[in-house]
């Protein structure tokens with residue numbers, strides 16, 4: 001199946017973890033009449049984006065947040081790309097992890113953020129995910145009823161090599177739960193998503209949480225969806241909201257056939 005309806009939810013992040021899931025339940029109920037096939041959330045949608053809080057909010061895979069996400073996917077009969085959450089493994093390490101559930105509530109995708117968001121921009125944003133997070137070490141592409149889908153988290157998408165690998169592994173849509181900020185958002189948000197989409201001739205969906213000026217980390221918002229031709233299908237502003245679109249993944253095949261960037265690569269020259 002190539003056609004799908006994708007809903008991207010840009011929501012407020014409450015400090016009460018479970019309140020975020022109650023909010024999600026209400027949002028999915030309100031969305032139900034639009035019959036989305038896939039619902040997508042932002043990076044750390046149920047934990048304030050602060051390094052000291054990641055270990056406090058972290059849960060193992062299969063924990064209460066995971067179970068509630070699986071229940072919601074099944075209850076509403078949708079594929080749920082559940083943003084990202086802090087995940088604790090059996091050895092006490094904490095990851096920034098994105099889970100994806102199918103319509104039956106089964107986990108079909110999981111990605112641990114590979115590239116740590118450690119930046120120090122003079123006069124702008126400072127952040128050091130590696131203070132409390134451990135990086136993952138895998139490129140993630142998983143099977144869905146719509147074909148292969150790529151998954152990475154925010155800073156990961158700044159690395160063209162990872163997106164290229166996902167596409168060479170079969171992805172025609174890349175999901176990116178993300179949280180740019182007031183420094184990087186204005187400079188690079190739309191530019192990055194359009195660049196990755198044009199280079200890889202695939203749909204890219206970037207979903208952020210809404211901006212909260214009182215938060216320790218002020219998210220840029222601007223959830224967006226970009227086509228394989230590089231067109232911005234829609235971009236939100238910084239406020240809470242939902243965006244719903246019908247996309248046809250075979251459009252990526254059409255663009256790749258008309259402008260054969262992927263098939264005309266000369267790997268032997270780039271080595």
Ligand SMILES: NC(=O)CC(=O)C(=O)O
Nearest residue numbers: 117154155179180181184
């Ligand atoms: N949350 C992030 O990883 C933010 C990011 O990538 C950025 O450039 O900003």
